[in-house]
Amino acid sequence: MYVKKNFGLKSILRFSGGHMIWIAFWATLIAVIYQFTPLKNWLVIPWLPLSVIGTAVAFYVGFKNNSAYDRLWKARKISGAIVNGSRAWSASTKAFVSYQFKSEHLNESELNTHRKKLIYRHIGWLYALRSQLLIPTEWEHINQGRHVRRAAKKRIATYGVGLHSDDCTEKQLLQFLPADEYERLINYKNTATQLIDQQSQDLKKFREQDLIDDFRHMEMQKLLGDFYTFQGQCERIKKFPLPRQYGIMSLVFVGIFIFLLPLSMVSEFVKLGEFGVWLSIPFTILVGWVYLMMELVGDYSENPFEGMANDIPMLSLCRTIEIDLKEILGETELPEGIKPINDILM
Numbered sequence: 001m002y003v004k005k006n007f008g009l010k011s012i013l014r015f016s017g018g019h020m021i022w023i024a025f026w027a028t029l030i031a032v033i034y035q036f037t038p039l040k041n042w043l044v045i046p047w048l049p050l051s052v053i054g055t056a057v058a059f060y061v062g063f064k065n066n067s068a069y070d071r072l073w074k075a076r077k078i079s080g081a082i083v084n085g086s087r088a089w090s091a092s093t094k095a096f097v098s099y100q101f102k103s104e105h106l107n108e109s110e111l112n113t114h115r116k117k118l119i120y121r122h123i124g125w126l127y128a129l130r131s132q133l134l135i136p137t138e139w140e141h142i143n144q145g146r147h148v149r150r151a152a153k154k155r156i157a158t159y160g161v162g163l164h165s166d167d168c169t170e171k172q173l174l175q176f177l178p179a180d181e182y183e184r185l186i187n188y189k190n191t192a193t194q195l196i197d198q199q200s201q202d203l204k205k206f207r208e209q210d211l212i213d214d215f216r217h218m219e220m221q222k223l224l225g226d227f228y229t230f231q232g233q234c235e236r237i238k239k240f241p242l243p244r245q246y247g248i249m250s251l252v253f254v255g256i257f258i259f260l261l262p263l264s265m266v267s268e269f270v271k272l273g274e275f276g277v278w279l280s281i282p283f284t285i286l287v288g289w290v291y292l293m294m295e296l297v298g299d300y301s302e303n304p305f306e307g308m309a310n311d312i313p314m315l316s317l318c319r320t321i322e323i324d325l326k327e328i329l330g331e332t333e334l335p336e337g338i339k340p341i342n343d344i345l346m
Helices: 009-036 049-098 110-131 146-159 168-176 179-185 191-208 214-239 244-272 276-299 314-328
Strands: none
Touching: 009 110, 009 244, 009 276, 049 244, 049 276, 110 168, 110 191, 110 214, 110 244, 110 276, 110 314, 179 191, 179 214, 191 214, 244 276
């Protein structure tokens, strides 16, 4: 997540500057052909039909961008629900797991061990879920053609998850899970799912030991059901793309518009006089760049768990929840919150 209020000119050029080169080349090529060859009568098209195309493309790209933002905002709402549910889980664990329903009271430290195990495993679930959501899908940029893949890798390394160590999640899981449990659960295809199931099995044992009663058991089980719901909602966004007929055709329409743009710009600017042909070049670049940026903004916003700068800051949210839950346990040795690097909060 980009944390500054505004993008700097350098950031904008870094994101889209490469595209400006080929737009400038195309606009200049058409201007040169028009000026120095006899093909001028075949190169120009009226402005009216192009303006109709441009209007249609703008509406189409706007629809795509709205859909992409909707996916991003849904992901943020789900992550907010995970934050609230995590706090509720920790508070319930601390209050509900007790000796109130046992005839004999055991050592209080043993009770705290049970509570800590449930809360720590939940923190492990957070990091496991984040790790699973970062596994690339076929339609994400890092799995596309050579140029797109190379650019995506560079962006991930400089303005994405590459800002933090690759073994971040593994270290956290080793910290919050017993060694034998880690070795057993890490080999599952969906470790996060198995962690919640393990929580459920422990609650069952606690009920058998009268550490919780039926009502408290049901309430805590309901929270686990909520976590399954949140996980499923995240996986639905991750594993079901913005329908490709919208994503791909938007790019095609923008490409057609930019291809035709200088053919119409030249015919309009030549009416201004001798230098009108050359004046069409910067205006073609500007208009083409605006349309291309609208396309790129939507394209890089539709996957909120891609590991890039526009992602939901899952690592920061995991660390925030970790700090909150450890404080509920009464711990004082707390980790530092995740800080933005290169103006990106991951």
